Ligand SMILES: [Zn+2]
């Protein structure tokens with residue numbers, strides 16, 4: 001009940017604003033749309049970070065079960081503001097816009113998947129936020145990749161929020177945190193894992209390990225934003 005009141009109050013206190021310039025009354029104004037922080041060219045095709053001279057540092061952090069990370073934007077400016085507003089400032093009104101921007105990026109670099117699986121929230125976090133932002137975005141992209149939205153494939157135990165931890169702590173914090181639903185036919189399935197933002201890749205790597213152990217044929221990630 002308290003959570004519901006907080007949400008309604010939040011939506012009243014934070015009306016629709018442009019994710020770029022904060023102007024009221026629009027989620028993205030025409031001027032800011034032309035200045036969105038698209039990912040730069042020349043990133044590693046697997047981990048979507050800037051490649052070093054020799055072995056890719058970003059790839060070194062990823063699970064071998066993860067074939068590639070795709071993202072529409074760099075996690076900065078308007079894209080970062082969209083992610084933060086969606087999650088922490090009752091920004092559900094941004095979901096149609098963020099879904100549209102994800103589909104635009106899929107029109108440029110198409111992907112196909114059998115199952116579209118959002119990175120889950122723990123039950124406690126889902127109750128306090130009222131929605132899983134990754135599931136809302138996954139629902140927007142499933143038709144574009146000709147996949148089926150599969151929200152209940154992964155579940156997540158309650159652990160401290162990843163963003164409060166150092167890179168080294170993030171991996172151990174996630175050990176055993178994800179589980180795959182029993183009785184699902186995942187064998188050979190191409191899974192597209194969806195999240196709002198990928199930072200170190202620890203969360204999506206742990207999800208990919210869990211899906212691979214349950215028999216998934218391949219796992220790719222689609223994120224709204226990639227922290228470079
Ligand atoms: Zn604007």
Ligand SMILES: [Zn+2]
Pocket residue numbers: 044045046047048049056057058059060
């Ligand atoms: Zn890489």
